[in-house]
Amino acid sequence: KSIGEAVFKSCSSLTNINIPENVTSIGIFAFEECNSLEPKILIHDNGKKCYGWIGDKEKCTEVIIPSGVTSIKQSAFYKCSSLTNIVIPDSVTEIGESAFKSCGLTSVVIPDSVTKIGDGAFFGCTGLTNGEIHSPEIEFGIRVLCECENLKSIKVPAKKADYYKKRLPEELHDLIVEKKKKKKTKKK
Numbered sequence: 001k002s003i004g005e006a007v008f009k010s011c012s013s014l015t016n017i018n019i020p021e022n023v024t025s026i027g028i029f030a031f032e033e034c035n036s037l038e039p040k041i042l043i044h045d046n047g048k049k050c051y052g053w054i055g056d057k058e059k060c061t062e063v064i065i066p067s068g069v070t071s072i073k074q075s076a077f078y079k080c081s082s083l084t085n086i087v088i089p090d091s092v093t094e095i096g097e098s099a100f101k102s103c104g105l106t107s108v109v110i111p112d113s114v115t116k117i118g119d120g121a122f123f124g125c126t127g128l129t130n131g132e133i134h135s136p137e138i139e140f141g142i143r144v145l146c147e148c149e150n151l152k153s154i155k156v157p158a159k160k161a162d163y164y165k166k167r168l169p170e171e172l173h174d175l176i177v178e179k180k181k182k183k184k185t186k187k188k
Contacts, residue, residue: 001022001023001024001025002023002024002025002026002027003019003023003025003026003027003030004027004030005027005028005029005030005073006027006028006029006030006032007027007030008030008031008032008034009029009030009031009032009033009034010032010033010034011034011036012033012034012036013036014034014036015036017031019065019066020066022068023066023068023069024068024069024070025069025070025071025073026065026069026071026072026073026076027073027076028073028074028075028076028096029074029075029076029078030073030076030077031076031077031078031080032075032076032077032078032079032080033078033079033080034080061082061083061084061085061104062083062084062085062086062087063077063083063085063086063087064087065086065087065088065089065092066089067089067090067091068089068091069089069091069092070091070092070093070094071092071093071094071095071096072088072092072094072095072096072099073096073099074096074097074098074099074118075096075097075098075099075101076096076099076100077099077100077103078098078099078100078101078102078103079101079102079103080100080103080104081102081103081104082104083100083103083104083105084104084105084106084127085105085106085107086100086103086105086108087109088108088109088110088111088114089111090111090112090113091113092111092113092114093113093114093115093116094114094115094116094117094118095110095114095116095117095118095121096118096121097118097119097120097121097141098118098119098120098121098123099118099121099122100121100122100125101120101121101122101123101124101125102123102124102125103122103125104125104127105122105125105127105128106127106128106129107128107129107130107131107132108122108125108128108131108132109131109132109134110131110132110133110134110135110138111134111135112134112135112136113135114135114138115135115137115138115139116138116139116141117138117139117140117141117144118141118144119141119142119143119144120141120142120143120144120146121141121144122144122145122148123143123144123145123146123147123148124146124147124148125145125148126147126148126149126150127150128145128148128150128151129150129151129152129153130151130152130153130154130155131145131151131153131154131155132154132155132179133154133155133156133157133164134157135157136157136160136163137160137163138167140167140168143169144168145168145169145172146169151172151175152175153175153176153177154168154172154175154176154177155177155178155179156176156177156178156179157178157179158178158179158180158181159178160178161176161177161178164176
């Protein structure tokens, strides 16, 4: 049901991983410095196989975390420098300290289920250009988005810009953009 602490840490020859559907937790340092992962990380999501092929086939570039995972623990994907895309399901409520620190992520979408993001969770993700937060309220640790110098925008729910400006460092305030509410269409 869980992937333990540092279980694959520094496994430089690990090329692929299969995360079954019953996994609910990914442990501290679980995949830290696993830089030989192939671009396909295969996981199960309610009996379906989910995977992604993006970019260079010699490195892991995409991870689809299965629905049912409720927390991504401390440093779970730390220094996975070729990881450019992560799909976080609505079941995740917490992203741990340094979970994606120094990853190659280019964008990230935080689902509305997430209520806590730990210290330095996305620290040093220099390829990160945009983020999207669906959650109306999140408890942030310190330095969550520090040293993400290419970050151009952080989309937040409508009427929540002031909330996020109070919780994120001042240097990020100009990047915060409210998403427009979708207009409801009447059925005829």
